Amino acid sequence: MGDHNGTVPTKKKPQVTASPARRSELLGTAAEVFAEQGYNATTVRKIADHAGMLAGSLYYHFDSKESMLEEILRTFLDELWDGYDTVLDAELGPRETLEALVIESFREIDRHRAAVAIYQKESKHLVSQERFAFLADSQRKFEKAWLSTLERGVAAEVFREDLDIRLTYRFVRDTVWVAASWYRPGGQHGPEEIARQYLSMVLDGIAVRT
């Protein structure tokens, strides 16, 4: 507690000591409530209820509701880019890159379904806030990775060239991520199986070839 440095107290002191295990456990329940009810509609008391404690007690582990949201999204995006960078660094062909990115995306949905749902619902309002600037960074990087993959594919004549490439990008991107709104881990289809079927539709279409 001793704020014995003579400078500015740097805003606030967060929690003094807190076990990281309990933190991420609470973040998990918070993420599920956020995903289910929406961030703004979720009160800290609801989160506390789901965690079996009272509202004020949350502030032993976190210093604000918003910082919970930030940590949830940061953790998710960090792991996501771990997987994406691995794929991109492998320098596969465009079609193989696209397939690997889609598969990786469904794996992330499988692992972070709540965070993905939150990201989809809330990121649009959040990007403008300075605190969540990392969301915009991620989106730019994301778009660049996908667009270059698509362009490479068109150049290599493995993707159709008669399609608007930005429209195609949004199509593929949305197609993948909205799955988080209905996907439930432990269902009959694992993430790889769903990815396989999605890829089949995106690449070859749903119509019978004549």
Place this chain on the structure above:
Amino acid sequence: MGDHNGTVPTKKKPQVTASPARRSELLGTAAEVFAEQGYNATTVRKIADHAGMLAGSLYYHFDSKESMLEEILRTFLDELWDGYDTVLDAELGPRETLEALVIESFREIDRHRAAVAIYQKESKHLVSQERFAFLADSQRKFEKAWLSTLERGVAAEVFREDLDIRLTYRFVRDTVWVAASWYRPGGQHGPEEIARQYLSMVLDGIAVRT
């Protein structure tokens, strides 16, 4: 007005007199704020600001914030089903039905972009409330229409039969409606052009045919 029946006053009197034109004008601005900020994050004072009046004045036209949301969604769904029913009653072939439904959907996005965005973000939490039971009705009807069209297509051998039909349904559905999150009316592509490209991707895929 005159509550001269001797029974229970049936809760509340809404606004006594209000011009329908002003009502729908206010609903339009409310819808845009809801779409941009999210329903829960939108305060009635913000809506009033955008409309150039004070918060309390809204209650001359509407009797609650929630009733605004309900009217926005009801109006949208009514118009949507007008178009859908016209398509379905035409009894076209499965592929033509699918194309017509997609085109109609993008036209609705063009006309009711705000309402569609609201519907996508909020419908999930709302369906459980009794007041918004009509959302669940619409969803069931929607699913039935799409599934039967897909099944007809598989039977007629115009759609691939090696795909999970429910997965395909969600794929097509999401693919279409998420477009509302980025679509802006008056852009370089009109709704028909976007529908055409989407249909091309969904039906034939983005890969080059070999």
Place this chain on the structure above:
DNA sequence: GGCCTTCCCTAACAAGTGTTTGGTAGGTTA
């Protein structure tokens, strides 16, 4: 034993929320 750390509770706070009530300016009708 006493001390310290961890984790939570109790109780309150100020700000913001949707909503209500009564009033009133300006136009329309008689």
Place this chain on the structure above:
DNA sequence: TAACCTACCAAACACTTGTTAGGGAAGGCC
């Protein structure tokens, strides 16, 4: 002019919100 209607304002209401401060129980360590 007087009565009336429409559409809004002004000011408050009861309640919920995120957040804070102080305290205390349980357990490990000296």
